[in-house]
Amino acid sequence: MLCHLNYNIDKEFFRKAFYDNYDKGSWHKKGNIVFDKWWKVFKIESIVSSITKDLGIENLNILPRFSYQVANSTLNSHIDKDRIVGINLNLFDEQPEIIIDSKIYKYENALIDVGSKVHSVIAKNKPRLVLKYAIRNPWSEIYNILDKRGLIDHTKTYFDNPNYELYESKILDSDKQFIKWNQNIILFIQYQFKQHINVIWLVPIVILAKC
Ligand SMILES: [Fe+2]
Numbered sequence: 001m002l003c004h005l006n007y008n009i010d011k012e013f014f015r016k017a018f019y020d021n022y023d024k025g026s027w028h029k030k031g032n033i034v035f036d037k038w039w040k041v042f043k044i045e046s047i048v049s050s051i052t053k054d055l056g057i058e059n060l061n062i063l064p065r066f067s068y069q070v071a072n073s074t075l076n077s078h079i080d081k082d083r084i085v086g087i088n089l090n091l092f093d094e095q096p097e098i099i100i101d102s103k104i105y106k107y108e109n110a111l112i113d114v115g116s117k118v119h120s121v122i123a124k125n126k127p128r129l130v131l132k133y134a135i136r137n138p139w140s141e142i143y144n145i146l147d148k149r150g151l152i153d154h155t156k157t158y159f160d161n162p163n164y165e166l167y168e169s170k171i172l173d174s175d176k177q178f179i180k181w182n183q184n185i186i187l188f189i190q191y192q193f194k195q196h197i198n199v200i201w202l203v204p205i206v207i208l209a210k211c
Contacts, residue, residue: 001117001139001167002100004156005109005146009051009089014131017047018066018091025066030180037073041066048131055087056145061136066091069128075121079171080134081180084115085142087133096121096128105160111146113139116169118178139169 018041025041027034042065045052052058069075077099080086089109090096097106100119112119116139121128135142146152157164171179 001113001161001164001169002098002105002107002157003111003143003146003164004107004153004160005087005111005151006153007054007089007109007151009091009109009131011091011093014048014066014089015091015129017044018068018129021047021066025068037070038075039068039070041068051089051131052133055133055151056149057087057133057135057142060142060145063134063136065132065134067128067130067132069121069123071123071125071127073123077118077120077178078180079116079118079175079178080114082115082136083169083171084134084136085139085169086112086114087135087142088112089131091129091131092126094126094128096123096130111142111152113167113169116171118175139167 021041021044022039024043025039027036028038028040029035042063044064044066048064049058052062052064087110088096088098088107090107095106095108097104098112098119098121099105100112100117143152161167
């Protein structure tokens, strides 16, 4: 599920903030693998505090970051761990695209159920830069906060998802294989095999991952 937001961000200011703090970031990692297509800058709470207050999410469990994806790269299908909900605010002129359940969404600023719905991101010939809030609170709680502030763009959201008001956040059993946590375990096990380490003790973890 993706809900478009009625919110404008000072892109120039926050783009500059990203470049000014670029050195504090790092490439995304999955276990021992460095994914050198996706640069993240954390610890930006004070920089984005005005936005946090505008959105009314200062009392939620939030983790904001600048998220930069290089041109011509793909984030394969996955579900973010911990059932997080994302608020993505575009900082480039070009609108980013996200594929959710095989449907392509273009957005400027959006609330996205990235911790429950399978999604992928393809940066085409231009890079992508978003200010992303990862929020560890239920979808409905966040939606209601934003809606009370008039920040849900109902018209635009209806156009993309006519049944959006009936939406319930949940992970389908068939989608559990896409949860990042499970994928990290698979990568870890593959690494252990490569290292010729006795993996018998990993069996319970595999069983757990399938739950
Ligand atoms: Fe994601």
